[in-house]
Amino acid sequence: MHIDPQERNYIVITIALVVIFATAILVSAFAYDIQVPVPYAEVNPNEVATPGISPWGDPLDERVRELAPNKYEAYILAQTWAFLPNRITIPKGSTITFYVTSKDVQHGFIIADTNINMMVIPGQVSTLTATFDKAGEYHFVCNEYCGVGHQTMFGTIIVEE
Ligand code: CUA
DSSP: OOOOHHHHHHHHHHHHHHHHHHHHHHHHHHHTTOOOOOEEEEOOTTTTTOTTTOGGGSOGGGSEEEEETTEEEEEEEEETTEEESOEEEEETTEEEEEEEEESSSOEEEEETTSSOEEEEOTTEEEEEEEEEOSOEEEEEEOOSOOSTTGGGOEEEEEEEO
């Protein structure tokens, strides 16, 4: 079969690009430990903040729960335009699972210096887990534009020695 040399060059370049992109995805997935959030559960966004029937309606200081030594779970409600709670304190070395949902519009949840980055969709619970081996402050923000107060949606995880 005859292939024009110029056409063959384009075929080679195209295949090389596909290989480069696939390699980049595989390297970032395994070397940087990408986590892909999956929908964990469905909730009614109109009732999700109601005290007594939902963990996102509990008092703020009860939404971060210690399940075992150095093992926590956090129920964070995203709403226009705040995260509740927006200040979480855990000891160094803790593993914490975040359950985040929205009671109004779509938000985002990304924690700097971790591999946590997920959409927060009303009616769904997004969940990911991270371990904090270094003490310090980790800031989280909303990274989906959600209205005029979008830039005020942030919080801090304080990891103590
Ligand atoms: Cu919430 Cu942007």
